[in-house]
Amino acid sequence: GAGVSQSPRYKVAKRGQDVALRCDPISGHVSLFWYQQALGQGPEFLTYFQNEAQLDKSGLPSDRFFAERPEGSVSTLKIQRTQQEDSAVYLCASSLVGLGQGYEQYFGPGTRLTVT
């Protein structure tokens, strides 16, 4: 079956541009996570959705970062006025169930964002 897909796979943005990164989770997965992975580091949590509800956005680095999942399936991570420090791989992960239950998170291939 299809896994988690993300688009675009690569994005180059000029500093100050807005970007939108898309995530298609595995069909039927309730939970959706966004992570940011800088070069040479492990992924860092950004935000979490259970269906359409954004339950945790504690990892978003600034108010330039915004995420949504309006119908509880596809999610978009938007970065406004991009800065060079936003250059990273943005990973989306989904899992079958939500709160309090430990199910495996399946990761998408990521979007590699380069801000010039």
Added chain:
Amino acid sequence: RKEVEQDPGPFNVPEGATVAFNCTYSNSASQSFFWYRQDCRKEPKLLMSVYSSGNEDGRFTAQLNRASQYISLLIRDSKLSDSATYLCVVRFSGGYNKLIFGAGTRLAVHP
């Protein structure tokens, strides 16, 4: 201090070698523990969960010491295909299942 700390890499080992990775975590509320594998320019994939009693999956053995807040991964009889970055991961009980990753340890297995 980072919440999850790992051995700095890289580890360069010959085929057939046994290699061990260590990891410590700072939050005693950590509930679940994992090792993920990440190939170059690919997404992380779950290698194995880590249980208090220790667990084994073929050539891979994971151990957890809750008292010392320490996790380990042992790889026996290394293969060229084991070359990757190994990420130590914890999940906190109150954290909506979000994963906290270490920076990863790179393993290079050579002929």
